[in-house]
Amino acid sequence: MERLRVGIIGCGQIAQIMHLPYLMELPHYEIGAVCDISAKVVNTVGEWYGVSDRYVDFEALLAQSDIDIVAILTMDHSDIAEAAAEAGKHLFVEKPFCFDPAEGRRVLSAAARNGVKLMVGYMKRYDPGYEYGMARMRAMDDVRLIRVHDFAGDFTVHEPLYTLVTGDDIPQDVLADGAAKIDAASTKALGPNHTHLSSLYNMLLMLSSHDLSILRGAFGAAEGVLFSDAISPTEILSVLDFGPQRRCVFEAGVWPDYLWWDEQLTAYGKSETISIEFPNPYVKYAPTTVTIQQNEGGSPITKVAPVSHEEAFRLEWLHFYDCICEDREVRTSGADANADVELAVEMVRAIQVR
Ligand SMILES: NC(=O)c1ccc[n+]([C@@H]2O[C@H](COP(=O)([O-])OP(=O)(O)OC[C@H]3O[C@@H](n4cnc5c(N)ncnc54)[C@H](O)[C@@H]3O)[C@@H](O)[C@H]2O)c1
Numbered sequence: 001m002e003r004l005r006v007g008i009i010g011c012g013q014i015a016q017i018m019h020l021p022y023l024m025e026l027p028h029y030e031i032g033a034v035c036d037i038s039a040k041v042v043n044t045v046g047e048w049y050g051v052s053d054r055y056v057d058f059e060a061l062l063a064q065s066d067i068d069i070v071a072i073l074t075m076d077h078s079d080i081a082e083a084a085a086e087a088g089k090h091l092f093v094e095k096p097f098c099f100d101p102a103e104g105r106r107v108l109s110a111a112a113r114n115g116v117k118l119m120v121g122y123m124k125r126y127d128p129g130y131e132y133g134m135a136r137m138r139a140m141d142d143v144r145l146i147r148v149h150d151f152a153g154d155f156t157v158h159e160p161l162y163t164l165v166t167g168d169d170i171p172q173d174v175l176a177d178g179a180a181k182i183d184a185a186s187t188k189a190l191g192p193n194h195t196h197l198s199s200l201y202n203m204l205l206m207l208s209s210h211d212l213s214i215l216r217g218a219f220g221a222a223e224g225v226l227f228s229d230a231i232s233p234t235e236i237l238s239v240l241d242f243g244p245q246r247r248c249v250f251e252a253g254v255w256p257d258y259l260w261w262d263e264q265l266t267a268y269g270k271s272e273t274i275s276i277e278f279p280n281p282y283v284k285y286a287p288t289t290v291t292i293q294q295n296e297g298g299s300p301i302t303k304v305a306p307v308s309h310e311e312a313f314r315l316e317w318l319h320f321y322d323c324i325c326e327d328r329e330v331r332t333s334g335a336d337a338n339a340d341v342e343l344a345v346e347m348v349r350a351i352q353v354r
Pocket of ligand 1: 009011014038058096123170206
């Protein structure tokens with residue numbers, strides 16, 4: 001089996017908890033180089049994984065000719081992704097794909113021009129529980145109401161599960177520049193009347209781009225946004241149009257006092273309701289459950305299926321291997337992810353400015 005060599009750019013939490021361990025374990029891949037602006041992080045991770053090619057500058061990693069794929073696991077991806085495509089590397093880009101669809105389009109054309117594959121890390125789309133529930137939802141021909149509900153809780157509950165190294169050696173001005181760049185992209189995407197909602201937009205992209213993707217995977221593209229309201233600076237309620245007599249209520253927000261994970265995609269048909277309930281994504285191997293309510297012989301019944309313990313972060317890498325080696329279409333493409341960002345812009349712009 002051909003082993004593809006992966007260069008990691010951004011070796012923070014999600015790299016350490018998920019991507020590095022699975023890339024190490026899968027025979028399909030080899031970790032060829034690591035890069036982080038924190039020398040402490042890149043050296044520690046390099047030691048842990050036995051990787052000697054370590055960089056603090058991503059351009060140096062891109063110049064390494066034996067790297068096939070670049071995994072972009074920083075917060076802001078567009079500039080690195082565009083440069084990596086120009087360097088002829090296949091791209092694994094974490095979500096959100098970008099903060100401004102114009103930046104996303106630049107990455108898409110660089111990838112097309114250079115003939116490289118581009119996958120966005122929407123791992124939930126590879127989750128066997130999602131695949132099972134989504135197939136059942138697609139088979140229903142009378143779905144009138146779809147509900148997406150994602151109230152993220154305390155983001156630190158998983159931390160005691162892992163040994164992590166953090167970049168406390170990064171100069172404050174470098175961190176501030178990174179945050180300012182994301183802010184500028186968000187402001188540009190939203191336009192002058194909605195700039196004050198950029199924290200809501202960022203919440204939508206950071207947390208709920210996953211939900212936009214699972215919704216797209218099950219029901220295709222929304223036709224438009226009928227209503228949006230900002231309940232608070234980090235909570236949104238929208239109604240999306242999915243064609244004649246089909247609507248989606250989309251509720252998302254951050255509720256830091258919740259110690260549990262509260263994320264579902266539910267489809268309501270006339271005589272059946274199917275709900276896919278996602279676990280805390282940082283807890284490995286926790287199953288996504290599918291709950292089915294239906295009529296059976298005149299009685300209402302509820303079935304709950306914890307479909308599989310397979311880890312979606314591992315499965316997405318297996319899919320990407322096949323896409324590259326067998327020239328297959330990527331399920332979570334850059335074009336779809338950019339359309340998700342465009343929809344997020346539309347959802348925020350639909351909020352009436354009072
Ligand atoms: N798929 C998921 O469910 C999931 C979960 C968590 C995070 N993420 C995504 O993964 C990305 C990273 O999130 P995280 O929680 O690991 O963040 P993090 O802050 O822990 O890690 C980011 C790392 O990138 C490094 N970095 C920043 N700029 C860099 C640059 N120019 N070159 C090299 N390194 C650079 C930082 O020093 C840091 O170590 C984000 O895009 C986030 O949305 C996805």
